[in-house]
Amino acid sequence: QRFSGGIGSKLCGTLEEARQAPAAQTAGTCGCNKSCTCTKSAVVFSDLYSTDLLPAMDGDTKTMTFLQEVVDILLAYIVESFDRETKVIDFHYPNELLQLNNWELQDEPATLDDILISCRATLKYAIKTAHPRYFNQLSTGLDMVGLAADWLTSTANTNMFTYEVAPVFVLLEYVTLKKMREIIGWPDGRGDGIFSPGGAISNMYAMLLARFKMFPEVKEKGMSSVPRLVAFTSEHSHFSIKKGAAALGIGTESVICIKADESGKMIPADLERRILEAKQKGLVPFFVSATAGTTVYGAFDPLIAISDICKKYSIWMHVDGAWGGSLLMSRRHRWKLDGVERANSVTWNPHKMMSVPLQCSALLVREEGLMQNCNQMHACYLFQQDKQYDLSYDTGDKALQCGRHVDIFKLWLMWRAKGTVGFEAQIDKCLELSEYLYNKIKDREGYEMVFDGKVRHHPTLRFRSHAVREKPLTLVHVAPVIKARMMEYGTTMVGYQPQGDKVNFFRMVISNPAATFEDIDFLIEEIERLGQDL
């Protein structure tokens, strides 16, 4: 009854049939139980190998039938993923999973039939990240236009380093970065930027730019040519700031962690105190990373106060908005990033709250030309200076990477499909669900907010569930046990962790556009069900 629209006849076998009898789909049988005009039966995958597909002679039909068969598997998986009746995960321990299928690589080729079976097996044991009850990470959900765009990107299979080999994608990156800079509030959207493989790399790129801006000689001469540098970030900031400092030869000890208040925001007075302290020791403060949406608490550092301090001491101000940057799309919530326009650089990951498929992370930079100067090496085989077109479109030398995956098309096509207002509505809904969850559990027996939830700035909530109030020592074990049970039952997934002196608590992330009020209700009841005997 699900497919009354008749899509079944197109796919030859309704999805329900496919689910019930996946085995029948193999080996050239169509899989539907009625007479059909489907051509699947004309191609017997158990007799075919990858060498029969394009570019093989006469490989067209076999290729299209094979790819269509894969697409049918994917379409079935997609529809299933959104179905609350299915599990989020069919969990197995690593050693079990190794036994459940033959995953080993062989010298000899497998048939295309085996390849289709491998595709089904892979999806069978995958996490359904599109599932309305998957809340485990900052990136959740699956956008259908984004997915279509990613399929197209794979098909175009090119590289972002030059306009020559990625003309449309380079233009779309240009258009989109400009739009993002306008939204940040930089005049006429001027500035620079690039899409990188993720927020950690974007943050590292920002730190690299800040160092180069202050000491351009570091590029040639290294850290031995510059004084001892120090960076500042809140104690709740993402670990990538320290990873970046370790990689860049600055060292993790030169990242000074600024105190955060009870709600997780950086305390500006402590920042200024630590800057002065560092300067007195002869260290050179060069980089402050304020966080817009911390990873665990979802807190927004006070950007205006921080920018005043950065200006006073001439320090590069970076905003790590990997998680919270997307709130800039919401007229109702963007005030939480007031002051972001004063930043020198901003990390903003559309693959988180905007639900763009992974990976899609942007670094936006206020100063034009700096990225190019910082990173360029003028490789003569890519960035020839005697090409026929405007070389400013060869953007590859702005990054540390040489080849760069096309991450832009997903975001661009989704933006096109939703409009700015569509992203806004999606984000506002996440915050509304967060408010709803807060109201449901704040006074509920067995739950406890980790800090006073009055400040609900973000679609992350932190709470504990514990039935054993009289045995507080065991509290540390409650979340892990409930989480393990969630995964075994496969009904929902939500993250947990300790933070500072606070023992394990759940970190509820709502970035999944498929989630509804009903899913929030389900989560609360499921936690209670799974933890009732603890």
Place this chain on the structure above:
Amino acid sequence: QRFSGGIGSKLCGTLEEARQAPAAQTAGTCGCNKSCTCTKSAVVFSDLYSTDLLPAMDGDTKTMTFLQEVVDILLAYIVESFDRETKVIDFHYPNELLQLNNWELQDEPATLDDILISCRATLKYAIKTAHPRYFNQLSTGLDMVGLAADWLTSTANTNMFTYEVAPVFVLLEYVTLKKMREIIGWPDGRGDGIFSPGGAISNMYAMLLARFKMFPEVKEKGMSSVPRLVAFTSEHSHFSIKKGAAALGIGTESVICIKADESGKMIPADLERRILEAKQKGLVPFFVSATAGTTVYGAFDPLIAISDICKKYSIWMHVDGAWGGSLLMSRRHRWKLDGVERANSVTWNPHKMMSVPLQCSALLVREEGLMQNCNQMHACYLFQQDKQYDLSYDTGDKALQCGRHVDIFKLWLMWRAKGTVGFEAQIDKCLELSEYLYNKIKDREGYEMVFDGKVRHHPTLRFRSHAVREKPLTLVHVAPVIKARMMEYGTTMVGYQPQGDKVNFFRMVISNPAATFEDIDFLIEEIERLGQDL
């Protein structure tokens, strides 16, 4: 006649029809000119928006029909890409391309019909990287099983940081890295490794490991705690070695370029001389990057001689096999990497000569545990120590990245489909075509090999075309003009560049599995045709 197999009825409208009348495919008309049972006509995309797709209520049919429509566009593009009658590129200058379509982002949503039009427009102006006459980069071609795997990866839309959210993919990475280490020749495939966003990042990760291995305190204390470090690589090596040194705070001046011989191989005696010179200056040699397949000449540095020197002076030996590492799959050609098993780390990009879709780059490391120690930051929200499963499968903390794209499935599924022998055959064929090209042009009038081609170690050839032998000063312009004409005609694409004191020449790369002897013939004749009036 192309689709006599009847796939047309499945796709409702043969590809030929679709090509001839793409406009008719929009707005809910099926696009085929016969009566059909297709359901496309039931869904009118011009009335639909992305909000009508899943997770919308009753969005199943609309979603599947929309995605199927996108797939039909992609399948048509794929078949067209392999057709030698079509252009490699429909080239337009950036300003023209900006005018040819409305690429701007709007506040309001577009209809799904507009989204499909955008998909068609994007592909119309894209490079057909699968085209048998596309030779422009080290990554060319499009593998059908790899593409299917990438579509599945997009659909699974998850992140490699933990087993919890990517159980199958983490296992497949484990299995595949072990196999690659076995092929390198490390006992029982022991060691470590990770897939990174590209060769430049893999090389930087290797340099980071080398520094940490020698001076573990650098992680906390930065470069000010260690002596002046120097790295060594050949003058023909990839620019990412210098980029990495700049980023890591070592500085580009501390990358000492070792002389290469006429064929582009590093001269070991010069390496030893420069190491001794550096040591005499009080500098600390910590890293040698030998190249297996240089970017422009395709040369293989003599790994055994280099490893002897590295051993003698206790220096980390890295092999940048981003391009040439894939020859390890060929029994006939792997001798060019003899000595690779003595390396401490190896970069190997299956997205180059193995034609895995972009991005797919591996860093293999001989010492177990080093990557974890070098990069880990123990983020409590990801790498909880009280999880229910074996934590060694949470591999995310081995990299600088936090989120990490799933790059493994393409390689794993292709390996499964081809077997090791299939990759071997594919690589051997590339080298055979290279030999063929060499023999065709070595004595041909109007061509000149840039260096004596006796040593043809790799499927890259460097040659010049010039009709104007009496005016050698203009030689520098010949390749750029021919290249610009290639792009305007769209018939083929091949890269060019100068190297050292050698002015512009073509760098012919054969990594495209679709290329045949006939395509090599075509290339030679096309260069002559395009350059005949020069």
